[in-house]
Amino acid sequence: MTKPAGQGGASSGEATPRSHSLAALVTLAVCAALAFTGFVALGTWQVQRLQWKTALIERVEQRIHADPVAAPGPQRWPQMTALSDEYRRVSITGSFLHELTTLVQASTTLGAGYWVMTPLRSADGSSADGSIVLINRGFIPAGPAGRIAAPAAATNAAPAAQAAPAVTVTGLLRMSQPGGGFLRQNDPLNKRWYSRDVEAIATASKLSRVAPYFVDADAASASAHAAPGESAADRPIGGLTVVSFPNNHLVYALTWYALALMTAAAAFWVAREERRTRRAAGEAGRRRDQDSENGRTD
Template sequence: MTVGGGGSGAAATGRPWGLTLLLIIALAVFVVLGIWQVRRMYWKHDLIARVNVRVRAVPASLPTDARLVSARPGDLDYLRVKLSGVYVASQSARVRAATDLGTGYWAMTVMRLDDGRTIWVNRGFVPEGVTENQVWTGVPAGAVRVIGLLRSTEPGGSLLQSNRPQDDRWYSRDVAALTRAKQAGRTVPVFVDAQQEEGRSFRGSKPVPGLTVVRFADNHLSYALTWFAMAALSGAAIGLVWRQARPKSS
């Protein structure tokens, strides 16, 4: 009787409660991550649909400063707008770029708008070897009209390199830093990627506009399926552990 009682107690205490708890936690985490990715997928699809409508829409006026400041990040990205004003050629900069046309620079120039505001305009792509002086001399004089896409500032630099304002080396279109470096006064907190540019007089070679990449990574479904598969494996592992721990009948 004593031996039998000891065997029953060992079997009871041998249940893999700790491992089971870890697997249950893992299962729950994987399910939550899967659901989160599904929600992200719907959000991304909605974003793509909205952007596709924006980039093909009739150009609108630049939103008010209050709207630009209060907008959440990305809310106004790729809104198609129309600008009219004059460029300030001396307040130009080259920002490193890699495009379908090769590596080179975005030609960024400040525009003083007819409504009194000031905004940075990405006039387009210029190839490797174009100097900053050539960017300046290529800026049209007099009244200019631009149709383009509103973009959020890109602070700091690229993934691999930080902006170096002191050396006039730019790897991202950081509106605030460009404004300080070029002493442009007060500019709106966004910039515009030019699609079309019309002016009375162009000097030198004109940057190639309209190269904005409107593409979004959409891998959320595959990520969601991966997390749900991991959850299923965790559930299967729980069953396997408990089957192996079941006392064998003599």
């Protein structure tokens, strides 16, 4: 006997759950595994960077508060690196070559202006051969408030020893900053400097035997030593070195690990839904088989 439409045939009108193909599931699983592995690797890398940055900050803090040591001489220059030497407190004795001063664009807490980079011909025991170290004497403001004239052009010959008295400068050792800054390249021909590029400044000033670093003079050294004709009020302001290292690696690590966790959760949800779909499809198939058997019996 055939059942009337609408009686016992409701199940035949239900949408049968459909599962994904095996190929699609394998593709999803591979993509999820790759994404999870990549996120975990990136998170672990950021943890390692966090450890490195923390150690760097601790090391620099120790250096800037330590007693000053003699500035490295020529015998140490080839082995110097930012990791081993930068921000070390050093002192150096010699005579300033004020006529070869270079002004480098600067942006500080005091506003825009220039760093006053003056060569110092070393005379201490560590550099008795007359090697030269660039000294950042400090900051002067830009515009009419700037009180240092543009440096005179260097002569073709290396500058002779100056009659300027010997001075001792204390400050932080900084590594050269090649290329430029403020999204602009240094322009030695027009005396436009945007970074403290030691080699380029030395070349433009025709200096030889120049250290591969410069020294940021501290406030006491900057105020103690004046250029010829420079009053105490006109001296550059020293001690403005900013020692700050952004340390966001923990946030980055947590972000990558969170993405890995979300990937794992999404993969788990897809797998659970796939199991439910397959189970529902199996139950729907059994109901159809049972309805078919009942129909044949009737």
